[in-house]
Amino acid sequence: MSPLLELRNGTKAYRGVPAVSDVTFTLEPGEVHALLGENGAGKSTLTKMLAGVVAPTSGEIFLEGQKVTLPTPSEALARGIAMVYQETSLVPSLTVAQNIYLSDDRTFHRLRGLYIAGQQFLQSLNFNVDPTALVEALGAGQKQMVEIARAVHHNAKVIIFDEPTATLTPEEKYQFFSLVDRLRARGVSIIFISHALEEALEISDRITILRDGEHVLTAPTAELDREKIVRAMVGRSLTDQLYGDSHGREVRAAGRKVLSVQNLSMGKIVRNTSFSVFAGQITGVFGLIGSGRTEAAKVVAGVLKRDVFHGGQVRLDGRPVRYRVPRPAVRDGIIYVTEDRKLEGFFETMSIAENIYMGALAGGQTKSLTLSMSEMKRIASEWTEALSVRAINTDARVIELSGGNQQKVVVAKALVQKPKLVIFDEPTRGVDVGAIAEIHQLINRLADEGVAVMVISSYLPEILHISDRILVCRQGRIVEEFIGTQADEETIMYAAVH
Amino acid sequence: MILTRLMDNLTGRGEAAVTVPPLDGALRPNRALDEAPVRLKLADVDGLAVAEGALHASSGRALYRLDGGDWTIVRTCEAEITCIAPLGAATLAVALASGRVVIHGGALEGREFATDAACITAMCATGTTLYLANGSATNAPADWQRDLIERNRSGALWRIELTTGETTRIATDLAWPAGLVAADGALVVSEAWAHRLIRIDLSRPAQRETLYPDLAGYPGRITKAPGGYWLAAFAPRSQLVEFVLREPKYRRQMLATVERDYWIAPRLRSGSSFYEPLQGGGVKQLGRLKPWAPTFSAGLCIRLDDDFQPIASLHSRADGDTHGVTSVLEHAGQVYAAARGDGTVIALPAEETRP
Numbered sequence: 001m002s003p004l005l006e007l008r009n010g011t012k013a014y015r016g017v018p019a020v021s022d023v024t025f026t027l028e029p030g031e032v033h034a035l036l037g038e039n040g041a042g043k044s045t046l047t048k049m050l051a052g053v054v055a056p057t058s059g060e061i062f063l064e065g066q067k068v069t070l071p072t073p074s075e076a077l078a079r080g081i082a083m084v085y086q087e088t089s090l091v092p093s094l095t096v097a098q099n100i101y102l103s104d105d106r107t108f109h110r111l112r113g114l115y116i117a118g119q120q121f122l123q124s125l126n127f128n129v130d131p132t133a134l135v136e137a138l139g140a141g142q143k144q145m146v147e148i149a150r151a152v153h154h155n156a157k158v159i160i161f162d163e164p165t166a167t168l169t170p171e172e173k174y175q176f177f178s179l180v181d182r183l184r185a186r187g188v189s190i191i192f193i194s195h196a197l198e199e200a201l202e203i204s205d206r207i208t209i210l211r212d213g214e215h216v217l218t219a220p221t222a223e224l225d226r227e228k229i230v231r232a233m234v235g236r237s238l239t240d241q242l243y244g245d246s247h248g249r250e251v252r253a254a255g256r257k258v259l260s261v262q263n264l265s266m267g268k269i270v271r272n273t274s275f276s277v278f279a280g281q282i283t284g285v286f287g288l289i290g291s292g293r294t295e296a297a298k299v300v301a302g303v304l305k306r307d308v309f310h311g312g313q314v315r316l317d318g319r320p321v322r323y324r325v326p327r328p329a330v331r332d333g334i335i336y337v338t339e340d341r342k343l344e345g346f347f348e349t350m351s352i353a354e355n356i357y358m359g360a361l362a363g364g365q366t367k368s369l370t371l372s373m374s375e376m377k378r379i380a381s382e383w384t385e386a387l388s389v390r391a392i393n394t395d396a397r398v399i400e401l402s403g404g405n406q407q408k409v410v411v412a413k414a415l416v417q418k419p420k421l422v423i424f425d426e427p428t429r430g431v432d433v434g435a436i437a438e439i440h441q442l443i444n445r446l447a448d449e450g451v452a453v454m455v456i457s458s459y460l461p462e463i464l465h466i467s468d469r470i471l472v473c474r475q476g477r478i479v480e481e482f483i484g485t486q487a488d489e490e491t492i493m494y495a496a497v498h
Numbered sequence: 499m500i501l502t503r504l505m506d507n508l509t510g511r512g513e514a515a516v517t518v519p520p521l522d523g524a525l526r527p528n529r530a531l532d533e534a535p536v537r538l539k540l541a542d543v544d545g546l547a548v549a550e551g552a553l554h555a556s557s558g559r560a561l562y563r564l565d566g567g568d569w570t571i572v573r574t575c576e577a578e579i580t581c582i583a584p585l586g587a588a589t590l591a592v593a594l595a596s597g598r599v600v601i602h603g604g605a606l607e608g609r610e611f612a613t614d615a616a617c618i619t620a621m622c623a624t625g626t627t628l629y630l631a632n633g634s635a636t637n638a639p640a641d642w643q644r645d646l647i648e649r650n651r652s653g654a655l656w657r658i659e660l661t662t663g664e665t666t667r668i669a670t671d672l673a674w675p676a677g678l679v680a681a682d683g684a685l686v687v688s689e690a691w692a693h694r695l696i697r698i699d700l701s702r703p704a705q706r707e708t709l710y711p712d713l714a715g716y717p718g719r720i721t722k723a724p725g726g727y728w729l730a731a732f733a734p735r736s737q738l739v740e741f742v743l744r745e746p747k748y749r750r751q752m753l754a755t756v757e758r759d760y761w762i763a764p765r766l767r768s769g770s771s772f773y774e775p776l777q778g779g780g781v782k783q784l785g786r787l788k789p790w791a792p793t794f795s796a797g798l799c800i801r802l803d804d805d806f807q808p809i810a811s812l813h814s815r816a817d818g819d820t821h822g823v824t825s826v827l828e829h830a831g832q833v834y835a836a837a838r839g840d841g842t843v844i845a846l847p848a849e850e851t852r853p
Contacts, residue, residue: 253809253853254523254524254809255807256807257523260519260520260712261520262515262517262518262519262520263516263517263518263737274517274518274519274520274522275520275522276519276520276522276523278523308509309508309509309510310509310510310516311509311510311511312515312517313511313515313517315519315712318708318711318712320511320512320515322511469523471522478520478522481522481526483526
């Protein structure tokens, strides 16, 4: 019997760099197939090819033995392939029923009829969601249910779940798992992306593991255990060449405690987490996406707000601080270097000099009361030289630079503020190999100068290579601490998923 | 100001924040205390000090000396011994619950000094001056949990001139000073209920500099060691206790109606009775179901550098058997810790405790 859905030798490259390389993937009828791998392993790209979100650069897709092309998600949906995203694609200002029937192409909808149909349909799925409720008023779990209901409504034969349980409470997870069982009983095939290995082991029939965009293994779940999966997820050779062996190097001793985060909570993302960051040391924070690392750092830096009631405490040099906006945090010496530089890191149409000067202005480092072009040029040339930003001159627009040089501008904009605590969030994401080494040197130099440095990264070799101590974040809290040279990839990954 | 306090109480911010610092960095948990190669039983052991090259320990009314692995009673006092401290190489100062200080050994052997301090928790000496920490003006050393729950700040420092017998109170309003060490012409005091180490300049005792704020446990006695100091933290802090400490009515009712053994308070040893609240089960804390109950006792010794910053630590975790460490010192290449909660003195090579 031919598989229900098959990707044969699928490759997807972005600007020549393959995100998924020559992967063959099969999905049997009525099967729950878990897709596992580290961040950046290519899981999402693979499923996006199957859901018509992106077109494969090469390779073929077969549905029920027939070769198909899936140019758009609606085409995939029409053929019975639905994808439920981690970030829901629902329209928040519409009701539940309106969202479920949104793409039904009819000229007129009778609202009352929609609600009655929606009520019956949701009840048939055993979902306790009010069809008249606005989606924006729903919790994460209920939104997930509406997404699923929408997929089932379109008679999907294949439903792809991307991290469906990341934002769910234990009770909602239980409901979700029972739904998966019911869908399987109805003959629906499911692809399930998750970082939670226990969940994958519990509900899937087969597991496929990707690493660095390549297929590593596909096996029945009964033949695998957690250790085998973790080993398959992290074993790599390419990265060894880039980052070398972290064992045997000297780790820096901790200086005074600069930052103490105590029982910090922010919604369902950051849950009663506590950690410290010390001067003259690099504290690496590893966690899978959705583990709350970035959000905790953003609360520290005043980008996000903690819970209003009993949201915990942040102490800077022993003094409790609570920032409503980033500006006072910057003035106190806390710098957050964003993971999304294009959105939050720089003003892309402004010049390198203007961007760096902006950082100096924000940090109160300028001497004059008015804007000074000469001071801007002086500061910009100092920092572009110090960080080896490769550009024609400092008047070049940031958007014209390579990823690595853009990141250096973001870093310069941050460091010009003379911080006492720097939080780097994914500092080398989308950066070429040469710039990675330079950025790592810079981070090391900061720590050597006595600055407290925190590096958040999803990339284990980077964490192991650069950190003096490593904190592991899972489900919104720091769960483990390692000394930099005493940890290895498997131990850290085990802590992150166990 | 009042409005801010009300808002803080409502939202759990500022002084009303029910938070506890994490045990990470130099305080990263380990099992070093439980895995110590030498474990010497001594029921109710409290203080440790070295005199005449030998380790001495106090327990109840008796002063013991360690002779080849066995404890020998060298002095029995009229009242409970509350702390001991070395006075030079061959002499010990022994503080009693009666408020008297007795000299053991040396030229002043047997001499007694009367003070108004009835809760002497720690002592240190420089030359012929002995400094005393009086934990509380209203509670005895054995009532330390009551003093915490009452949120007192009635501790004081005293000075005794051993040559003249003159006693002087030199600092007041301290939150249970439980440790004392002389450093660079000043006294460094561990203020247990304020979870910090402070430096008090003897020429200006009203001015206090915080050296190590916001400890994860209740700091106790401090002793000088090669290249730094040792600090014993006799109990861990927990969010549950911090929460109770911010509830005045509950605290009053608990003190009035509940037996001391079952108070929600830190202990030198917990888990010995199933009547104890919240031991070994789940607890809903601040609206969240926690998978385990907070421990009220643990073992923690902190190695400090010369600037009183932590560089390493020795632990006995919730399931360990070296809880309630009230004294720790380094002597002859060994680190000795008195775990009063478990009636044990442990010893381990000092080399193994280096960071």
